[in-house]
Amino acid sequence: MNVVDQELIAKVSPFNTSDSNAYNVRKDGKLLIRNITEDVSIISKEDGSGIDIYIKDNTKNALVFIPVIITKSGINDKVYNDFHIGKNAKATIMAGCAIRNNKNLDASHNGIHRFYLDEGAKVKYVEKHYADGHGQGHKTLDPITELYLGRNSSLEIDTVQISGVDSSNRITTGKLEDGATLSISEKIMTEKKQFAMTDFNIDLDGIDSSCHVVSRSVAKDDSKQVFKSNINGNNKCYGHVECDAIIQDNGHVHAIPEINAENINANLVHEATIGKIAGEQLIKLMSLGLSLEEAEAQIINGFLK
Numbered sequence: 001m002n003v004v005d006q007e008l009i010a011k012v013s014p015f016n017t018s019d020s021n022a023y024n025v026r027k028d029g030k031l032l033i034r035n036i037t038e039d040v041s042i043i044s045k046e047d048g049s050g051i052d053i054y055i056k057d058n059t060k061n062a063l064v065f066i067p068v069i070i071t072k073s074g075i076n077d078k079v080y081n082d083f084h085i086g087k088n089a090k091a092t093i094m095a096g097c098a099i100r101n102n103k104n105l106d107a108s109h110n111g112i113h114r115f116y117l118d119e120g121a122k123v124k125y126v127e128k129h130y131a132d133g134h135g136q137g138h139k140t141l142d143p144i145t146e147l148y149l150g151r152n153s154s155l156e157i158d159t160v161q162i163s164g165v166d167s168s169n170r171i172t173t174g175k176l177e178d179g180a181t182l183s184i185s186e187k188i189m190t191e192k193k194q195f196a197m198t199d200f201n202i203d204l205d206g207i208d209s210s211c212h213v214v215s216r217s218v219a220k221d222d223s224k225q226v227f228k229s230n231i232n233g234n235n236k237c238y239g240h241v242e243c244d245a246i247i248q249d250n251g252h253v254h255a256i257p258e259i260n261a262e263n264i265n266a267n268l269v270h271e272a273t274i275g276k277i278a279g280e281q282l283i284k285l286m287s288l289g290l291s292l293e294e295a296e297a298q299i300i301n302g303f304l305k
Helices: 003-012 279-286 292-304
Strands: 022-027 030-035 040-044 050-055 062-070 076-085 090-100 107-117 122-132 139-141 144-149 154-161 167-176 181-190 195-204 209-219 224-233 237-247 252-261 266-275
Touching: 003 062, 003 090, 003 122, 022 040, 022 050, 040 062, 050 062, 062 076, 062 107, 090 107, 090 139, 107 122, 107 154, 122 139, 144 154, 144 181, 154 167, 167 181, 167 209, 181 195, 181 224, 181 292, 195 209, 195 237, 209 224, 209 252, 209 292, 224 237, 224 266, 237 252, 237 292, 252 266, 279 292
Parallel strands: 022 062, 050 076, 062 090, 076 107, 090 122, 107 139, 107 144, 122 154, 139 167, 144 167, 154 181, 167 195, 181 209, 195 224, 209 237, 224 252, 237 266
Antiparallel strands: 022 030, 040 050
């Protein structure tokens, strides 16, 4: 890896080559480096479209890194990554994509990630998105995540869009079996004329399955965001969706909630709050000597923390 590669990876992942953990680094649509362990296998798909990651039954505290970087203008990368998590296995998966586009052609990455959690498996999935560059070409990230959670399994997702992404279309679908739990934390900030859309569609099929989604976003300048959520309670289950947004300047945020109770014992809740930064918050911080810009930045950083 060269200096630029390392700099971009550091934006989205704590990975480094001295680690003995499993990792797979993709650069400009191709494999850059890979490492596997006794408990974690990473296998390239025969058609070259992506990878299969297998974590053995009863694995304890596996750590897997799968960062992607785009360094060339004109790259339109699409990859299919399938995660097969064995029975009672515990793992943390650190993903993320960073794009640097210094020329005038568009650059994009579309990661289709499919998770198959066996009974009792527990996974934390961390995903960060970042883009920069002084070229005029757009930088686009369109992640698609499909979740299949087996009995009594649990999946925690922490996803962040840091800055610089001109357009993103984030789609997540899920099916949960008996006792399965899903927790999603999403944080997005857009500025200038950027656009971001989030679309959650979760089926709570199993008895005592549960889903908790928290989305926090900031839309600045002339940027736009759309948040859609569709939680289907098909059994005795619990679902909670919370959407909180701050708008500044001429920013726009649209929240489109939908909850469907298909079973008399389904318990579903949706909350949404959209508004500008409260004046009293700014006044309090500015009374401590902060400028208006510094006060706004502190509030936003705390909100997205």
